[in-house]
Amino acid sequence: MGWNVACYSAAMLCALFSTAALLHLSGGDVAKAFSSLVIGAFGSQKALLGSLAKATPLLLVGLGTVIAFRAKIWNIGQEGQVLAGAMCAYWASLWIGPLPYWMAFAVLVLAGLAGGGALGLLAGILKTRFGTSEIISTVMLNYIVIFLLAYLLDGGPWMESGVTVAYHQSPPVNTMLEWPTLFGQGSAKLHVGFLLALGATALSAVLLERTPLGYEIRAFGSNPTALRFRGTDISRLLLVVMLVSGALAGLAGAGELFGTSHRLRAETLLGIGSSGIVVAMVGGLRPSGAMLAALFFGALKSGAIYMRLQSGTPAGLVSAMEGLVLLFFLCAAVATRIQVTVRSEVHA
Amino acid sequence: MENLLSVQNLTKRFGAVTANDNVDLDVRKGEIHCLFGENGAGKSTLSACLYGYYRADSGVIRFKGEIAELNSPADALRLGIGMVHQHFVLVTNFTVLENIIVGSPEVGMFLSKSAARRKVEDLCRRCGIQIDLDREIWELSVGEQQWVEILKALYFGAELLILDEPTAVLTPQQSDQLFAILDGMRRQGLSIILISHKLREVMQSDRVTILRKGRVVATVETSGTTAEAITALMVGHKVTKHVSDRSIEPGRDVLVVDRACALGEWGEDVLRDVTFSIASNEILGLAGVAGNGQKELFEVLMGVRTLSSGGFLLDGDAVAVPTSREMLDRGVGLVPDDRFREGLIPEFGTAENLVLGWQRKPEYRRGPFLDRRKLNALAERKIEEFRIVAASADLPVERLSGGNAQRVILAREFLHAGSLLLANQPTRGLDVAASEFVYEKILEKRAEGFAILLASEELDDLLRLCDRIAVIFKGRIVGIVRPEETTLLELGMMMAGDASNLDGHLNDLSSKALRQ
Numbered sequence A: 001m002g003w004n005v006a007c008y009s010a011a012m013l014c015a016l017f018s019t020a021a022l023l024h025l026s027g028g029d030v031a032k033a034f035s036s037l038v039i040g041a042f043g044s045q046k047a048l049l050g051s052l053a054k055a056t057p058l059l060l061v062g063l064g065t066v067i068a069f070r071a072k073i074w075n076i077g078q079e080g081q082v083l084a085g086a087m088c089a090y091w092a093s094l095w096i097g098p099l100p101y102w103m104a105f106a107v108l109v110l111a112g113l114a115g116g117g118a119l120g121l122l123a124g125i126l127k128t129r130f131g132t133s134e135i136i137s138t139v140m141l142n143y144i145v146i147f148l149l150a151y152l153l154d155g156g157p158w159m160e161s162g163v164t165v166a167y168h169q170s171p172p173v174n175t176m177l178e179w180p181t182l183f184g185q186g187s188a189k190l191h192v193g194f195l196l197a198l199g200a201t202a203l204s205a206v207l208l209e210r211t212p213l214g215y216e217i218r219a220f221g222s223n224p225t226a227l228r229f230r231g232t233d234i235s236r237l238l239l240v241v242m243l244v245s246g247a248l249a250g251l252a253g254a255g256e257l258f259g260t261s262h263r264l265r266a267e268t269l270l271g272i273g274s275s276g277i278v279v280a281m282v283g284g285l286r287p288s289g290a291m292l293a294a295l296f297f298g299a300l301k302s303g304a305i306y307m308r309l310q311s312g313t314p315a316g317l318v319s320a321m322e323g324l325v326l327l328f329f330l331c332a333a334v335a336t337r338i339q340v341t342v343r344s345e346v347h348a
Numbered sequence B: 001m002e003n004l005l006s007v008q009n010l011t012k013r014f015g016a017v018t019a020n021d022n023v024d025l026d027v028r029k030g031e032i033h034c035l036f037g038e039n040g041a042g043k044s045t046l047s048a049c050l051y052g053y054y055r056a057d058s059g060v061i062r063f064k065g066e067i068a069e070l071n072s073p074a075d076a077l078r079l080g081i082g083m084v085h086q087h088f089v090l091v092t093n094f095t096v097l098e099n100i101i102v103g104s105p106e107v108g109m110f111l112s113k114s115a116a117r118r119k120v121e122d123l124c125r126r127c128g129i130q131i132d133l134d135r136e137i138w139e140l141s142v143g144e145q146q147w148v149e150i151l152k153a154l155y156f157g158a159e160l161l162i163l164d165e166p167t168a169v170l171t172p173q174q175s176d177q178l179f180a181i182l183d184g185m186r187r188q189g190l191s192i193i194l195i196s197h198k199l200r201e202v203m204q205s206d207r208v209t210i211l212r213k214g215r216v217v218a219t220v221e222t223s224g225t226t227a228e229a230i231t232a233l234m235v236g237h238k239v240t241k242h243v244s245d246r247s248i249e250p251g252r253d254v255l256v257v258d259r260a261c262a263l264g265e266w267g268e269d270v271l272r273d274v275t276f277s278i279a280s281n282e283i284l285g286l287a288g289v290a291g292n293g294q295k296e297l298f299e300v301l302m303g304v305r306t307l308s309s310g311g312f313l314l315d316g317d318a319v320a321v322p323t324s325r326e327m328l329d330r331g332v333g334l335v336p337d338d339r340f341r342e343g344l345i346p347e348f349g350t351a352e353n354l355v356l357g358w359q360r361k362p363e364y365r366r367g368p369f370l371d372r373r374k375l376n377a378l379a380e381r382k383i384e385e386f387r388i389v390a391a392s393a394d395l396p397v398e399r400l401s402g403g404n405a406q407r408v409i410l411a412r413e414f415l416h417a418g419s420l421l422l423a424n425q426p427t428r429g430l431d432v433a434a435s436e437f438v439y440e441k442i443l444e445k446r447a448e449g450f451a452i453l454l455a456s457e458e459l460d461d462l463l464r465l466c467d468r469i470a471v472i473f474k475g476r477i478v479g480i481v482r483p484e485e486t487t488l489l490e491l492g493m494m495m496a497g498d499a500s501n502l503d504g505h506l507n508d509l510s511s512k513a514l515r516q
């Protein structure tokens, strides 16, 4: 235990130092940048809410990734699945009739789940039917969805058109359908999706560790052949995993749309998927770990906005830092495993 | 004779388990030295320490009289200690020669293949290995791949070669060839440490060191002892060999296989018109040289390989499109021959592996959840009943000794099977006592009314246990014989595809009988 903490702390420090070095090399003021980063992430109630809001979609995507990766099913189509969830929910919002609010809310949640889930399932079917590698199909589907959205928003039926200019975004969603706010207002508020993400964390943990399905998911990751010999339909299992994994990413997209941005816009959604994968990896492919990682990266993203305003640091630095953290955490994960053998030898 | 290797007071612990406890071992120059002992006695651990894979907690290892610091396999290799891994680490699309010389210190800048070839050819000649150096690894049989591993070690200059259960995956014929090679090496003055559970092989060594629970019980000269004496030393008592109780008569047919045909990965025929039946209270043996369709037959009966034609009946019902789920639910148990690939989830502990296939059974659940407490209680019972040596019920089974991992599968199948037990090489990798334990359990199931299909390379065992023995050759059942009317020789001939001869022989006999 102590060794694990040491490894991950060291990874954190290394990531910090290398980011500092990058900052320094690019001529920035390291102290100012870091302090504004921290203030932007934790400095006020508003900052905190912003961090949690940023963490919400990362956590949902991260959980979906954890579930797939534990089965060693390499779903890396989270970008597309986030978009698909948002698009599906937006589409649902267009024809939703006058429903009681909670029912409308439920429809939007389900639509988000369905959109992402369908895209995941599609990659799953390609794999079980035609043996297409999910790594390739999920990435390809990302492109298809991104271009589909581009079409819809750029001259397509969902484009918001002003009198003289056209924006690459949809008109705002019906204000009656916005997701309820938990705390805060204006630009710094936390929507109910945060609670959904926390609930999903608990559910994923229970699913993986306590249920027969979770048993099968973990077994699939370790030895699918034995699982097949022992009465599990592994094609079906693969489809279920892809469905659940995609659905969680889709929910993240729907939450961003109806909880935060209120307009369908590619820029607000792109990047969530890839960050979510990082969250899952840094979280050690455990739901609880993904939660901590999501909070960390949420704070980083939120603080980065303030940092940019205060110290003019380039935004790309945050992505670089994300990558560095991932790199060092993966190293730390290897180091914790080495400990097992070292310990067994020292233990005399 | 001088000692090439001498080990004094070697101790190796894993947490609370002492795998090697003050072990002393001497290996002379030019001898085959056998390590013999129960599953989990610490043989693999000891060889891993000698090979530098594990670091011993205490003790001294001397090689050629000098203290050897073994911190890694590279150190061992440099000194001249080589190991043949049970799971080969060859590059399958390299040729034999390339595999042997890859990674050798001499390769360096200039890879002189012709010089290397001469050296390898010389090695082959001296040890009596016949192999085409230009074939690629995937074209070779398992036995030949093992030779490549041996050649590789010798090429690197090994003077002591460690083989951990090299024959577990070999047919008896391949194992004979291997021993001929080992004999050649011995005459070259090389030393060999051999781990095996097969007494026939142990008796071909020069000396045997017997381990029990991590300690050395004795080291004896093989020529001055008997297989029974060695076994008794190993388990601390005499092992009784079980035989079938012939007073129990087979009953109704449980499994009827009717002209089953199946295709292999490349569309080749692997099963051709296989027809047989097994009744309740009956053990049907399956004899055959490995690779003649046994594995495929088991897979078909387990519902994981589709039939191209023909079919089978279970308890009188035709099984239309069998799936492994349906077979399990109908009470079929399977002990696969490749346990870590087909029978176990390596990262799961004993408890979770004991319910593999039954994880959704209401009995193991509380509401929608797996009932951990029940699983652990079950694991504790089975660990005791099957004497599984595991530090805890959660220890991943990949860390269990080979024999103990096999017991986890046996415990699971004996617990869940209802009427039919399919056992493919169930005693592979088990020590003598454990094998008898398995046979005892199988005979118990027979007495309870199970139908049992038992495939084994140990023909003696088949002859004393089975009610009938089916012989398979090139995917075809070439004959079904009764043990009391058959000799080892006849079985061997049939396994080699000589059924026609045998038929002719029998026809001769019967026509003679008619004429009289």
Ligand SMILES: Nc1ncnc2c1ncn2[C@@H]1O[C@H](COP(=O)(O)OP(=O)(O)OP(=O)(O)O)[C@@H](O)[C@H]1O
Residues within 6 Å of the ligand: B014, B017, B018, B019, B037, B038, B039, B040, B041, B042, B043, B044, B045, B046, B389, B390, B391, B399, B400, B401, B402, B403, B404, B429, B431
């Ligand atoms: N890495 C490990 N961690 C924990 N325990 C281990 C480990 N490796 C071996 N053991 C334990 O040490 C003991 C000796 O194991 P070892 O594999 O040496 O037995 P063995 O004599 O080779 O048995 P077998 O005949 O079944 O192969 C066993 O109880 C095993 O569970």
Ligand SMILES: [Mg+2]
Residues within 6 Å of the ligand: B043, B044, B045, B164, B401, B402
């Ligand atoms: Mg072993």
